[in-house]
Amino acid sequence: MSQKDKKERMAIMAAFMKYTLDRDQYPLSVYKFCKDTKNDEKMFYKYFGSLNAVRAMVWESFYDNVMSLLEKEENFKNSTPKDRLLSFYFTFFEVLLLNRSYVLFSLSDQERMMGKMADLAALKKLFKAFATELIEDGNEKKPSYSQHPPKLFSEAAWIQLCFLLKFWNDDTSPDFEKTDQAIEKSVQTAFDVFENTPLSALVDFGKFLWKEKFASS
Incomplete structure (x- = not known):
């Protein structure tokens, strides 16, 4: 995995952790998570198959x-x-x-x-x-x-x-x-x-x- 890919994957994880703590719950859907964190859904699925x-x-x-x-x-x-x-x-x-x-x-x-x-x-x-x-x-x-x-x-x-x-x-x-x-x-x-x-x-x-x-x- 390239350094660029690692950074993108880590950024998604960091956003996921912040989202979870800010709302005191895990995201309910990939769509909602990506929309609220301004992440591209296609990029999400590049690294993760699910939440x-x-x-x-x-x-x-x-x-x-x-x-x-x-x-x-x-x-x-x-x-x-x-x-x-x-x-x-x-x-x-x-x-x-x-x-x-x-x-x-x-x-x-x-x-x-x-x-x-x-x-x-x-x-x-x-x-x-x-x-x-x-x-x-x-x-x-x-x-x-x-x-x-x-x-x-x-x-x-x-x-x-x-x-x-x-x-x-x-x-x-x-x-x-x-x-x-x-x-x-x-x-x-x-x-x-x-x-x-x-x-x-x-x-x-x-x-x-x-x-x-x-x-x-």
Whole structure:
């Protein structure tokens, strides 16, 4: 895709997000959206087959932005799987913070955080591919009998991301410091499970969640 095409596609997504927030609802039709935002309908269909496709592409663009930022970090590719996952999560939520109003609207529109949400389908596919790569890297140093199935553990990683999204969605702490703690503890727990030494981390993470639940009730 040329730079011109990328700019046009991004402009449509930006207009879509602004339209949604200004009216507190998604556009009801492509015709109405294009008319109100002064976009050419033919150009819209050049990049998107429907309004739902725009919604999915917004989330996909968040992922693309994260990976673009991470790939610029000199040591990212040579870091451990654990450090790469931590870097992804921290950068992911920094990107979401720039669009928090839209993200909160998008998440509030979903009936279930961990259901088959069409908006997050592309993000799920991309993130699970990333998680699979981390798992396969971790398996390289393990004997075959103790290796973990990438398909199963990448799905677990997706569930973890959904949990963190919900946590961040509800977080009212200054600078979202509680989300940072949740990221660190959940990743530590996940990799302790991955290394078959989960007990202390599970207890620690459980205490953290209990404290947050009790404090907010």
